[in-house]
Amino acid sequence: xxxxxxxxxxxxxxxxxxxxxxxxxxxxxxxxxxxxxxxxxxxxxxxxxxxxxxxxxxxxxxxxxxxxxxxxxxxxxxxxxxxxxxxxxxxxxxxxxxxxxxxxxxxxxxxxxxxxxxxxxxxxxxxxxxxxxxxx
Numbered sequence: 001x002x003x004x005x006x007x008x009x010x011x012x013x014x015x016x017x018x019x020x021x022x023x024x025x026x027x028x029x030x031x032x033x034x035x036x037x038x039x040x041x042x043x044x045x046x047x048x049x050x051x052x053x054x055x056x057x058x059x060x061x062x063x064x065x066x067x068x069x070x071x072x073x074x075x076x077x078x079x080x081x082x083x084x085x086x087x088x089x090x091x092x093x094x095x096x097x098x099x100x101x102x103x104x105x106x107x108x109x110x111x112x113x114x115x116x117x118x119x120x121x122x123x124x125x126x127x128x129x130x131x132x133x134x135x136x
Contacts (some may be wrong), residue, residue, distance in 0.1 A: 009067075018103050020065050025056035027072050027110075031061075034090045036082035038118035041075040046121035070105045075113045080120065088112040 009016040028040055040060025062073040072095060078084055091111045099107050 010027045011013065018036050018065075021058055021102060022065050023063045023070055023072075023099060023105070024061040025067055026098050026102055027063065027074060027095045028058055028061045031076060031091045034087060034094055036079050036087035037091070038077040038079045041077050041113075041115035047113075065084060068106055069108050070099060070103075071109045071111075072099075072107065073111045075115050077116045077118050078114055080117050084114055088114070 031037060032040065042059050054112050060075045062075075064071045074091060074095065076091075078087055091112050096107045099105055
């Protein structure tokens with residue numbers, strides 16, 4: 001998607017400008033609020049998807065913003081064991097509602113790109129106990 005300069009609106013009191021980055025952050029935050037999302041993905045680098053924290057929410061989101069409409073691509077990692085189509089649909093609904101309510105933009109499409117699956121980490125306490133048993 002081609003990156004634009006954001007939404008501009010002229011009112012009788014002046015102009016209102018919403019940058020693409022703001023729309024991307026709103027979309028990223030709305031996506032991570034959905035259960036089953038492990039994190040945003042920075043894209044595939046060398047075949048490995050990088051999970052980004054909350055500080056980099058806009059990095060897993062690409063937006064194309066016009067005067068009244070927006071199209072969004074979201075790249076993310078899902079948690080193991082969840083039903084991906086259900087989570088993707090909830091993401092689309094949540095992102096659309098958040099962008100519409102906060103910016104007034106009409107969201108024409110939200111494309112969800114699942115870049116990977118996050119597996120639960122093994123409990124460290126059990127690993128530490130096993131290590132202590134081996135040392136004795």
